[in-house]
Amino acid sequence: MRSALSRAYRGVCWYLRELTGESAYDRYVTHVRRQHPDAEVPSRRDFERMRTERQEKDPRQGFRCC
Numbered sequence: 606m607r608s609a610l611s612r613a614y615r616g617v618c619w620y621l622r623e624l625t626g627e628s629a630y631d632r633y634v635t636h637v638r639r640q641h642p643d644a645e646v647p648s649r650r651d652f653e654r655m656r657t658e659r660q661e662k663d664p665r666q667g668f669r670c671c
Contacts, residue, residue, distance in 0.1 A: 629652075629656070630649050630652050630653075633652060634646055
């Protein structure tokens, strides 16, 4: 019973992280470390800033109502 609840809890957590975009930084860090091992990994704050700027430049990247 506990393992089923544990799996369900992990599944819900994974789903919410994907839904909110919380896991985007983790995927980006993994990508940079694999593809560009000598490159410096930006901080989460810098990553979010770059992501927001990219979305604002190209409306197809994300929906902004305001």
